[in-house]
Amino acid sequence: MTAVQGQPGAATRLLIIGPQGSGKGTQGVRIAEAFGIPAISTGDVFRAAVAAGSELGEQVKAIIAAGDLVSDELTSAVVRDRLTHADAQGGFLLDGYPRNMSQVVHLDEFLEGRDESLDAVIELSVPRDESIARLSLRAQEQGRTDDTEEVIANRLAIYERETAPILGVYRTRGIVDEIDGIGTLDEITDRIVAALEARGLIRPAAA
Numbered sequence: 001m002t003a004v005q006g007q008p009g010a011a012t013r014l015l016i017i018g019p020q021g022s023g024k025g026t027q028g029v030r031i032a033e034a035f036g037i038p039a040i041s042t043g044d045v046f047r048a049a050v051a052a053g054s055e056l057g058e059q060v061k062a063i064i065a066a067g068d069l070v071s072d073e074l075t076s077a078v079v080r081d082r083l084t085h086a087d088a089q090g091g092f093l094l095d096g097y098p099r100n101m102s103q104v105v106h107l108d109e110f111l112e113g114r115d116e117s118l119d120a121v122i123e124l125s126v127p128r129d130e131s132i133a134r135l136s137l138r139a140q141e142q143g144r145t146d147d148t149e150e151v152i153a154n155r156l157a158i159y160e161r162e163t164a165p166i167l168g169v170y171r172t173r174g175i176v177d178e179i180d181g182i183g184t185l186d187e188i189t190d191r192i193v194a195a196l197e198a199r200g201l202i203r204p205a206a207a
Contacts, residue, residue: 018124021131
């Protein structure tokens, strides 16, 4: 059944969305730890499936080896499989999925089939110029010469074209919390936690 907000022990199902350079990966891990749920990123799920040598993993491995993008259908299948693991039964935080409207439909169908739904969508809001500056700095620090400003701008354009529109769907459901992504790690984490607690989502006593 769908978790009842405000009750200790209730499952918490979250999605974090933001452009590259917004810090969503870091914040996703922090928030997941605060609420005692697993942070599930698409990249990690793909790597785990490949490492496990499962049928889905072998499909993903072959596609990546060919330099192709994993289809929405296969991506959704791999994520659905991950969400059936025991550690995700008490909730989860998704990072990097769904990334487009097609995947939103897939996730909706999966959750509805389990009489569940997302409790909140965290939107990390960062100005485009700030995202580009952060990604450029990270590329320099990591020696990634292929991450030029043009390449970075193209990645952000894909996000704006394909991923940002899904926020409109979730806004109509009243579950989006827009969070200012500028500040220290602790400041941003505190903003997210405050917004989630304002929705009645409760952290485990030990958190």
